[in-house]
Amino acid sequence: MTSTESTDQQAEQARTTNAATIAALVSLAVRDGILRPVAPTNGTGIDYVTTGTGDGIGDTDVRIGTLTKAQYGTPARVYVDVRLAHRQGQTQETTDHRQVSDWWELSISGATTTAASRRRGDVDSFGQMADLVAHTNGAPQGLPGFVKAWQAQRSLNAACDHQTPVGQDIATRLDRTPPCPVTGYRYGTAWLVRELPADAVQAVLSFIRQAKAAATG
Numbered sequence: 439m440t441s442t443e444s445t446d447q448q449a450e451q452a453r454t455t456n457a458a459t460i461a462a463l464v465s466l467a468v469r470d471g472i473l474r475p476v477a478p479t480n481g482t483g484i485d486y487v488t489t490g491t492g493d494g495i496g497d498t499d500v501r502i503g504t505l506t507k508a509q510y511g512t513p514a515r516v517y518v519d520v521r522l523a524h525r526q527g528q529t530q531e532t533t534d535h536r537q538v539s540d541w542w543e544l545s546i547s548g549a550t551t552t553a554a555s556r557r558r559g560d561v562d563s564f565g566q567m568a569d570l571v572a573h574t575n576g577a578p579q580g581l582p583g584f585v586k587a588w589q590a591q592r593s594l595n596a597a598c599d600h601q602t603p604v605g606q607d608i609a610t611r612l613d614r615t616p617p618c619p620v621t622g623y624r625y626g627t628a629w630l631v632r633e634l635p636a637d638a639v640q641a642v643l644s645f646i647r648q649a650k651a652a653a654t655g
Contacts, residue, residue: 453633456633456635456636457540457541457542459636459639460522460542460634460636460639461524463636463639463640463643464486464522464524464639464643467486467643467646467647468486470647471489472488472489472643472646472647472650473486473487473488473489473520473522473643474486474487474489478523478525479521479523480523480525482525482526482527482528483523483524483525483526483527484523484524484526485521485522485523485524486521486522486523486524487519487520487521487522488500488518488519488520488521488646489650491649491650491653491654495517495549495551495561496519496549498519499517499518499519499549500517500518500519500520500646500649500650500653501515501516501517501649501653502516502517502518502571502574502576502577502578502581502645502649503515503516503574503575503576503577504516504574504575504576505550505570505573505574505575506575509573509575510550510552510570512552512553512554513552513553514550514551514552514562515550515551515552516548516549516550516571516574516577517548517549517550517551517561518546518547518548518549518571518584518646518649519546519547519548519549520544520545520546520642520646521544521545521546522542522543522544522639523542523543523544523545524540524541524542525540525541525542525543526539526540527539530629530630530631531628531630531631532630532631532632532633533595533597533598533599533630533631533632534598534599535598535618535620535621535623538631538633541593541631541633541634542633542634542639543593543594543634544587544591544593544634544638544639544642545591545593546568546587546588546591546642547564547565547566547567548564548565548566548567548568548570548571549561549562549563549564550562550563550564550567550570568585568588568589571585571588572585577649578645578648578649578652579648580641580644580645580648581645583641583644583645584641584642584645586638586641587638587639587641587642588642590638591638592632593631593632593634594629594630594631594632595629595630595631595632596611596625596626596629596630597615597625597626597630598618598620598621598623598630600618600619600620601615601616601617601618601623601625602615603615603625604616608626611625611626612625612626
């Protein structure tokens with residue numbers, strides 16, 4: 439066996455171990471009521487979503503703490519929603535130019551409510567607000583690791599591992615980012631999968647466990 443073959447074999451073993459670890463973490467979370475399986479959003483595999491704490495938003499939103507008037511303009515409650523998707527049955531290229539048909543995706547969103555929005559039975563804001571959620575008061579101690587995983591969550595990427603996008607807007611990046619020196623891949627010509635690390639899943643699920651325990655304790 440050549441050194442290249444040995445390195446490739448080790449890398450593939452690491453990927454297999456990573457995927458098995460994620461599957462075990464998800465299975466345990468389902469058993470404990472932290473996640474529940476639902477129909478997949480894209481028609482492949484299975485999605486797993488967080489189960490809520492019963493605090494009045496969606497049934498999958500977990501309340502993690504509050505924001506003060508100084509932070510948000512008015513006192514607010516903070517919620518998060520997590521979806522782990524096990525994608526199977528379609529082939530996708532990875533950021534290191536392999537072909538995979540079995541991978542995991544992580545998506546996280548946040549929501550806030552105020553006294554006014556709760557009277558309406560609605561949220562005040564929602565979406566990609568990791569930077570705001572990072573300053574939540576009264577959140578479980580695992581908040582920094584949760585936010586880090588959230589900020590790195592992009593599973594589909596326009597650039598491969600060998601490219602550094604040039605420019606800030608999409609038109610500039612499409613025009614000026616050099617092709618991949620390994621395969622010639624052009625920036626933005628496909629959505630490439632960046633495989634999810636098990637330690638990110640561990641950080642997210644640990645935080646949700648802490649938040650649910652605090653809500654029911």
